[in-house]
Amino acid sequence: MDLGEKISILAGAAKYDASCASSGSSGRASGAADGGLGYREPAGICHSWTGDGRCISLLKVLYSNVCRYDCAYCVNRASADTKRVSFTSQELADLTIEFYRRNYIEGLFLSSGIFSDPDIVMEKLIETAKKLRTEHGYGGYIHMKIIPGTGDKMIREAGLWADRLSANIELPTDLSLKNLAPQKNGREILGAMEDVADTTAQYEEDRRRIRTTPDFAPSGQSTQLIVGASEENDRQIISLSGALYRKFGLRRVYYSAFTPVGVPGRGGIPDPRLPDIPGPPLVREHRLYQADWLLRFYHFSSEEILDGATPFLDKHLDPKTAWALKNLRRFPIEINRADYEELLRVPGIGATSARRIIEVRRSRSLSFDSLRRIGVVLKRARYFITVSGGFIDRPEDPGRIRRILSDSDGAGLQLPLFDF
Ligand code: SF4
Known part of the structure; x- marks a missing residue:
């Protein structure tokens, strides 16, 4: 089989892993022939974010x-x-370098099926990364999957060659893993x-004493959760994510709407263990990403976002607005007096806007116009704030606010939302 066909099959097979967000790029790199090395879609070029927040093609x-x-x-x-x-490790290292030199990519996202003992599979991934780093002098980004069942020795080796590591948790409970991924x-x-x-913490500790200590997975670790293939509710998913961020310091949890894969052309016969749904639950995936932002950047706890009475996120409202409407007694907040944490809770005020408000307020009082200039989304914030005692609208009648701020069908939503 020629290399082009291998790339096409193995890049296509990788696209369901969301721990690197696919760009959906479908264009052709200039000058490349159909199906050739420069044809971006079959070659599986996606976009992801490095530890310092840069968007790169992988x-x-x-x-x-x-x-x-x-x-x-x-x-x-x-x-x-x-x-x-x-692939062989040599083929994959050579291919990555070729793409890198042509400026098609800035990094590699490397995973694999479990074709042998997990340690042997992991060894092949490490060998590929090692070849890139040592034989080709490659300094680009590498995101490497930890193969389930890999021993700790291999994990410690992998982090020396990869920028980011990820072990996919895939499903939120042991029961679902047992049903859908029994091995x-x-x-x-x-x-x-x-x-x-633990190894990251150890390396950081060592670096404080020995400056030449090498980097260990400097872009941290992430994981992926599949949404909609099993019966767990959003509350279970968000609670798990909250625990993973707290316990293991994950940089990201990625949510991947379950894509029915058993239809002809996508892997054969439908699996009876899977739900019969017409397509991936994209709105649910989107709301989970928004809730995840609340956990990571807005200092919400998972219990604040969802509770036993409301275990699913509102399809028609972003989770911050849904929380604000449930907690209207906490509003309005006075923009010229509120502290940073209070500002963060206002729909329409993001982390950047909240910081700017505090900064500007040191020298002068803010008006609605200055809030607009700072980037506050007054269409949302207007119901929840006063400015020097003045209202645009009042936090009364949650039903009316809900009608105004609802997405009609949850469709056409943009990701990610920094200021919701
Ligand atoms: S371990 Fe499971 S998820 Fe990973 S490639 Fe094999 S079948 Fe797919």
Whole structure:
């Protein structure tokens, strides 16, 4: 099989992993022939964010789509009727360098099916990264998956060559893992995250004493959760994410709307363990990302976002507005007096706007016009604030505010939202 066909199959097989957000790029790099090396879609070029917040293009590819495991939601599962193919470490390192030199990519997202013992698979991924770093002098970004079941020795080796590591938790409970990914073990996956967190802390500690201590996964670790393949509610998902951020210092949890994969052309016969849904629950995925922002940047706890009485996020309202409407007694807040934490709770005021408000307020009082200039979204904030005692609108009649601020069908939403 020629290399072009391998790339096409193994990049296509990698695209369901959301821990690197796909750009949906479909154009052709200038001068490249159809199906050739410069054709971006089949080659699996996606966009992701580095630890310092830069958006970069990655070659997102599997080392192999041969897999012993049979995760019901996966196109590469052992029982799927799909063409199987593997790279060699040399092929994949050479390919990455070729793409890098042509400026098609700034990094590599590397994962694999479990074609052998997990440590052996991990060793192949590490070998590829090592070749890139040592033989080609490659200094670009590498995001490497931790293969489920990999031992801690391999994990510690992987972090020396990769910028980011990720162990995919995939499903929110042990029961769902047992039903849909029976060969995976939730404890092992959490154990891998703990290993990464502990080793990172160890390297940081060492660096304080020995300046030449090498970097260990300097862009941290992330994980992916599949949404809609199992029965858990949003509250369970958000509680799990909150715990992962707290315990293991994850940089990101990615939410991936379950894509039915059993239809013809996407891996064969439908798996009876999976829900029969017409398409991926994209609005739910979007709301989970918004709730995740509340956890990471707005200092919300998972219990504040959802409780036993409302276990699902509102399809028609962003979670911050939904929280504000449930807690109207806390509003309005006075813009010229509120502290940073109070400002963060106002729909329409993001972290940047809140900081700017505090900054500007040191020299003068703010008006509604200055709020607009700072970037406050007054269309949302107007119901929840006063400015020097004055209102645009009052926090009364939550039903009316809800009608005005609702998305009609939750569709057409943009990601990510920094200022909601
Ligand atoms: S381990 Fe599961 S999710 Fe990963 S490639 Fe194999 S079948 Fe797919």
